[in-house]
Amino acid sequence: NGQTCLVLCVQTQLPPPAPSDDLSSLSELTEAGLLYEVQKRFGNDQIYTYVGDILLAVNPFKELQIYSAQVSRLYAEGEGRRSHPSLPPHVFACAERAIQAAHHDQSPLTFILSGESGSGKTTACRHILQHLLTRAEGSSATHLESTFKHVNCILKVFGEVPNSxxxxxxxxxxxxxxxxxRSDSKVIGGRLxxxxxxxxxxxxSEGQPTFPIFSLLSATEGLEKLDMRNQGNSENCWSSQASHAGLADVVISxxxxxxxxxxxxxxxSLLRGIWLLTKIRFQxxxxxxxxxxxxxQLLEQAALLVPSAHLESALTTDVTCSxxxxxxxxxxxxxxxxxxxxxxxxxxxxTFxxxxQLAxxxxRSLSSPDSYTIIGVLDVPGLSEVQDNGYEQLCTRLLTxxxxxxGLRQLFHGTDKDVEARDGVGLTMATLPGDSSVPNAILQVI
Known part of the structure; x- marks a missing residue:
């Protein structure tokens, strides 16, 4: 069209393999030594490190040019082998090994992502998904990639919040x-x-922001008539311009x-009603x-299709049937x-x-369950400090x-069982570190 377009190409540079790529191979396994190696690698932007079959990831809190399609192809060609002579530890390597194992064993596999809040678990989940989707084919690949992007958009605004x-x-x-x-390990669908x-x-509340969808709605121009603009914490609201763009993306998804x-x-309308409902005051x-x-006025606006008098009665009246x-x-x-x-x-x-269900x-895949195997990714919220611990925090901590x-049982006892099966040697099961008596006691109560 006669215009000049400047294209900037960013070269992907993976760090070379190093002896510290697998911490389990170090000659001295002490806490100080392990922390030193992880810190040294982090300083060199080497955020991934193997610990045996476990991948340790440290959040770099910046963008690294190591997640391109080119890098994904490199690890696909290397079939995820940890001993590949030119490829360092990477989340793509773990994803590729899972693909190879699922194809070879024809049995389900699961990634378990654990760590503190802000450690990068959800991002790691998306990178695993990115690599696995390279195994989709043709129009199906384009459709699945687009669908997962829209699902991620919905999950971000309806299920994630910023913290410190x-x-x-x-x-x-x-x-x-x-x-x-099963026949070729191509991704044909998903389930969440x-x-x-x-x-x-x-x-x-102060110090605890709400879900972004409410910030988008409360800051969007034209919603002043719903009294949403000044009802919440203004620090949690996005700018009007950003809200227009963000809300448009949500609608598209x-x-x-x-x-x-x-x-x-x-x-x-329902979301606006929920938001206004939280602002109703009583005396x-x-x-x-x-x-x-x-x-x-807020009661009338929040009631939507319900008569406001009925909503007020439901909130202020206790009914006992006998x-x-x-x-x-x-x-x-x-x-x-x-x-x-x-x-x-x-x-x-x-609503969530x-x-x-919509996602x-x-x-969904219309194929028979016998025709596919499954690679699962379990992403659990990390532990974070909150002002008031409640039942939700208790459940999250118990799950963690x-x-x-x-994980410890699989790491220690799983290895022992493999040795017994391979060599026919009876082994005494190791005592797992930690104390599970407290979580077990709480689970019996609830």
Whole structure:
């Protein structure tokens, strides 16, 4: 068209292999020595290190030019071998080894990603997915790659929040399954299961931001009539210009996953209603132990298709049923506030679940289950400091403890069983480090 286009090519430079690529091969295995090697590698932008069959990843907190399609092809050609003479440790190598093992053994495999909040688990999950999708073919590859991008967009705005160490910290556990055709290990579909959504994040508070979708809605121009602009923490709201672009991307992704224009409008209205519901305030009135809504305008806007009087009654009245009779009792403002929060969080959790169902419909494969094997990726939120620990944090910590115990069992006892099967030698099982008595006791109670 007569215009000049300047193209900048960034050369991918992988670090050369080094003796410290696998820490288990070091002559001296001490805590100080291991930390020294990891720190030295981190200073050289070598963020990946093997520890036997485990890949240790350190978040560089910057962009590294080591995730291009060219790098992915290099590890695919090397078949993920750790002993490849010219390729250093990489998440692509682990993904490629999983592909080779799944094709050879014809049995499911799972990646378990664990670490503190902000350590890069979700990013590692996306890099694994990136490499696995190179094994899709033709139009199917383009469709799957596009669909997963739209799913990631939805998960980011509906299930992640920023914190002090991470701009996108997951607030739910996710198990992603990639379906690989048995005959040639080509990816033909996917399936996503989510657990333990931190629904309390709906309630924005000082030091705890809410989900980005609410920030997008609250800062978008034209929503002042819903009184959303000044109802939340302004520091959590994006700029109006960024919100327009971000909300447009969300709508595009929703449409790509199969949501109709009418359903998309209903979804956004529901989200606005949930957000406004969290802003309704109550005040105690006479007689004692009763309350009423002190912000009737917000109540009217949040009610949507429900009569506002019915919503107020549901939030301020306790109903007890006994032998066919109903007893009504008005509650105080503190109880009404708790019920308001529970309703908002429950509505959001159900909405999130519907979006996951929508994603699975877009990712589904029509092939018979006998025709494919599975590579799974389990991504669990890392431990982070919060002002108030609640039931959600307890469940996340218990899950982290159990996964850690499972990893140790596979690392030690799994190896022992392999030796017994190969050499026919009976071995005494090693005692696993750590104490699982406390998590086990809590699990028996709950």
């Amino acid at each position: 160490t991470n701009s996108t910290s997951s607030c739910f556990s996710a198990f992603l399954e990639l379906l690989l055709r 299961t989510t657990y333990l959504l931190e629904r309390s994040r709906v309630l924005a 929703l449409r790509a996953l199969g949501l109709s224009a009418e359903d998309e409008s209903s979804l956004l 105690n009135v006479e007689p004692p132990e009763t309350s009423r809504v002190s912000s009737p 032998t066919g009779d109903k007893a009504y009792r008005r509650v105080q403002a503190q109880t009404a506030t708790t019920w308001r929060d529970q309703l908002a969080c429950s509505l959001y959790a159900r 679940g519907l979006l996951i 699975n419909l877009a990712l 403890e159990r996964l850690g115990e499972f």
